[in-house]
Amino acid sequence: xxxxxxxxxxxxxxxxxxxxxxxxxxxxxxxxxxxxxxxxxxxxxxxxxxxxxxxxxxxxxxxxxxxxxxxxxxxxxxxxxxxxxxxxxxxxxxxxxxxxxxxxxxxxxxxxxxxxxxxxxxxxxxxxxxxxxxxxxxxxxxxxxxxxxxxxxxxxxxxxxxxxxxxxxxxxxxxxxxxxxxxxxxxxxxxxxxxxxxxxxxxxxxxxxxxxxxxxxxxxxxxxxxxxxxxxxxxxxxxxxxxxxxxxxxxxxxxxxxxxxxxxxxxxxxxxxxxxxxxxxxxxxxxxxxxxxxxxxxxxxxxxxxxxxxxxxx
Amino acid sequence: xxxxxxxxxxxxxxxxxxxxxxxxxxxxxxxxxxxxxxxxxxxxxxxxxxxxxxxxxxxxxxxxxxxxxxxxxxxxxxxxxxxxxxxxxxxxxxxxxxxxxxxxxxxxxxxxxxxxxxxxxxxxxxxxxxxxxxxxxxxxxxxxxxxxxxxxxxxxxxxxxxxxxxxxxxxxxxxxxxxxxxxxxxxxxxxxxxxxxxxxxxxxxxxxxxxxxxxxxxxxxxxxxxxxxxxxxxxxxxxxxxxxxxxxxxxxxxxxxxxxxxxxxxxxxxxxxxxxxxxxxxxxxxxxxxxxxxxxxxxxxxxxxxxxxxxxxxxxxxxxxxxxxxxxxxxxxxxxxxxxxxxxxxxxxxxxxxxxxxxxxxxxxxxxxxxxxxxxxxxxxxxxxxx
Numbered sequence: 001x002x003x004x005x006x007x008x009x010x011x012x013x014x015x016x017x018x019x020x021x022x023x024x025x026x027x028x029x030x031x032x033x034x035x036x037x038x039x040x041x042x043x044x045x046x047x048x049x050x051x052x053x054x055x056x057x058x059x060x061x062x063x064x065x066x067x068x069x070x071x072x073x074x075x076x077x078x079x080x081x082x083x084x085x086x087x088x089x090x091x092x093x094x095x096x097x098x099x100x101x102x103x104x105x106x107x108x109x110x111x112x113x114x115x116x117x118x119x120x121x122x123x124x125x126x127x128x129x130x131x132x133x134x135x136x137x138x139x140x141x142x143x144x145x146x147x148x149x150x151x152x153x154x155x156x157x158x159x160x161x162x163x164x165x166x167x168x169x170x171x172x173x174x175x176x177x178x179x180x181x182x183x184x185x186x187x188x189x190x191x192x193x194x195x196x197x198x199x200x201x202x203x204x205x206x207x208x209x210x211x212x213x214x215x216x217x218x219x220x221x222x223x224x225x226x227x228x229x230x231x232x233x234x235x236x237x238x239x240x241x242x243x244x245x246x247x248x249x250x251x252x253x254x255x256x257x258x259x260x261x262x263x264x265x266x267x268x269x270x271x272x273x274x275x276x277x278x279x280x281x282x283x284x285x286x287x288x289x290x291x292x293x294x295x296x297x298x299x300x301x302x303x304x305x306x307x308x309x310x311x312x313x314x
Numbered sequence: 315x316x317x318x319x320x321x322x323x324x325x326x327x328x329x330x331x332x333x334x335x336x337x338x339x340x341x342x343x344x345x346x347x348x349x350x351x352x353x354x355x356x357x358x359x360x361x362x363x364x365x366x367x368x369x370x371x372x373x374x375x376x377x378x379x380x381x382x383x384x385x386x387x388x389x390x391x392x393x394x395x396x397x398x399x400x401x402x403x404x405x406x407x408x409x410x411x412x413x414x415x416x417x418x419x420x421x422x423x424x425x426x427x428x429x430x431x432x433x434x435x436x437x438x439x440x441x442x443x444x445x446x447x448x449x450x451x452x453x454x455x456x457x458x459x460x461x462x463x464x465x466x467x468x469x470x471x472x473x474x475x476x477x478x479x480x481x482x483x484x485x486x487x488x489x490x491x492x493x494x495x496x497x498x499x500x501x502x503x504x505x506x507x508x509x510x511x512x513x514x515x516x517x518x519x520x521x522x523x524x525x526x527x528x529x530x531x532x533x534x535x536x537x538x539x540x541x542x543x544x545x546x547x548x549x550x551x552x553x554x555x556x557x558x559x560x561x562x563x564x565x566x567x568x569x570x571x572x573x574x575x576x577x578x579x580x581x582x583x584x585x586x587x588x589x590x591x592x593x594x595x596x597x598x599x600x601x602x603x604x605x606x607x608x609x610x611x612x613x614x615x616x617x618x619x620x621x622x623x624x625x626x627x628x629x630x631x632x633x634x635x636x637x638x639x640x641x642x643x644x645x646x647x648x649x650x651x652x653x654x655x656x657x658x659x660x661x662x663x664x665x666x667x668x669x670x671x672x673x674x675x676x677x678x679x680x681x682x683x684x685x686x687x688x689x690x691x692x693x694x695x696x697x698x699x700x701x
Contacts, residue, residue, distance in 0.1 A: 210426070215412055223437070
């Protein structure tokens with residue numbers, strides 16, 4: 001304030017163009033400091049050598065010669081490949097399930113009265129107000145062999161299946177199924193909210209127009225609602241898929257220890273093995289694996305949009 | 315390249331032509347006692363209408379008068395609480411929108427943003443029993459009809475508002491519906507474009523012979539477009555008739571006030587003689603001779619209404635029955651006509667519309683500010699209204 005008083009030049013600059021520049025700069029500065037810089041450090045670390053010092057890595061005497069052993073190990077040791085495949089497989093399945101469950105819920109949200117909509121939206125967001133860890137533990141209790149939930153499912157299973165296939169309980173804990181179930185449960189709001197935001201903006205008169213032109217409700221959905229909600233589907237799927245593929249807590253708590261997951265591999269490398277360079281290499285590879293295709297998609301989508309625009313205007 | 319144009323013209327000519335005087339007298343659309351209630355609110359209240367084949371029929375009224383609800387019931391988006399709707403002799407009341415031979419042009423146009431102009435127009439055709447080549451022929455013919463053949467591969471956001479309006483029209487006409495519903499078809503266009511489009515719409519209606527029902531709040535639009543119109547208020551139809559009938563012979567104060575502008579006076583019937591009635595109008599300071607309406611009794615209170623353009627301004631006292639002195643309070647010059655505000659001795663101010671038929675300068679006009687003038691009108695111009 002005082003500085004501004006003393007320098008009217010600064011004040012004039014701030015009022016004219018400065019405030020807008022500062023506003024725009026803020027997220028860039030933030031991301032550079034807290035995302036780009038740490039990421040550069042992680043990349044650098046992935047090319048370092050593990051040492052029994054603190055911190056447990058060094059770049060050796062002949063820096064900047066890069067140590068690419070860790071990346072070579074990623075390819076040669078099938079633990080990493082399996083972990084990547086498991087994680088991506090799990091995340092894909094969870095994303096599809098979230099989409100299947102979340103889409104009708106999001107669509108339903110847009111079609112109920114305004115007062116109901118607020119209540120239901122609140123119910124979607126409400127689980128966030130409980131600790132994430134607590135919710136995972138709750139699922140562990142539910143899936144355990146002696147829980148009422150497991151007994152209920154076992155009863156239903158035994159009632160349907162022939163007597164010689166009867167089970168005492170359904171083994172749910174420490175399975176891939178448990179990981180997908182808890183992931184779907186935890187990430188469902190991340191699918192519903194962007195989908196809802198997208199579907200809510202759709203003009204209902206488009207549905208009426210399609211119906212007026214002879215389409216039955218299902219055809220209206222297929223021809224109008226679904227294609228127009230594609231941005232919401234993509235946004236929701238990314239919001240579920242990306243964190244789900246790096247998920248650490250869910251596979252550790254309810255997953256099978258014989259199925260390695262990439263989040264757990266990174267955590268183990270860092271904490272138990274104290275191999276920071278290897279952990280960094282795994283993390284960088286995961287990021288490239290996830291973000292690479294995404295950036296390519298965005299780039300080509302942008303290009304084709306520009307092309308279409310140019311064609312349209314010519 | 316005259317070839318494609320000729321083929322398109324030939325195709326358009328295949329539509330059954332409707333010539334205005336040859337409109338069939340049998341009702342094509344029959345609305346029987348239709349009521350629509352939303353909870354405690356009655357949007358449409360026992361409306362009955364008969365619309366002939368090939369007509370352009372307008373539903374005219376202010377916002378919330380029920381005109382759009384009535385249109386939506388014809389399209390099938392709303393179910394009537396009571397009453398039935400027949401189109402071409404068939405009861406449509408319980409059919410869903412996708413089974414009605416009716417198409418609608420939406421106020422927002424509701425073009426599918428992810429489809430090209432061509433795909434938008436073709437959308438309704440995929441549910442019809444047609445070969446692909448018949449389909450593409452129909453799309454081409456429709457785009458030629460609305461003069462958008464060059465824009466078939468554009469997306470709706472790449473064309474202008476007027477072009478979007480024509481795509482919406484082509485899409486709604488593509489299935490050759492028995493009835494086309496138009497919800498405020500010109501509301502989103504600017505004034506110049508609106509005038510041009512009005513005539514284009516009439517031309518297209520003439521070429522296709524489709525029956526049009528237009529919902530509008532714009533009385534000029536309704537009067538220009540339609541063969542007949544219905545004035546609606548609070549869910550009821552106040553008057554149905556041709557533009558001339560409704561304008562010159564309104565049946566209520568509400569209709570007279572809604573269509574055009576008008577001067578209303580409280581009056582009392584004094585005598586009737588043949589088709590002339592003598593009414594006393596205190597605000598004009600005397601008796602007025604008016605065209606009688608049936609059922610008048612002396613002493614009865616009544617409303618006298620005179621349209622501003624039916625009043626004549628003169629300097630000297632004219633030798634006619636209805637002549638009253640006044641003073642020019644205000645004057646607005648619009649070019650082709652001028653609006654005068656004339657104050658009567660009673661203090662009442664009247665609107666008078668005067669066509670500037672002669673080309674004169676400012677100092678030579680009939681009357682100027684503060685001038686003492688005479689106002690006169692023919693007995694036939696004075697409208698008597700009971701409510």
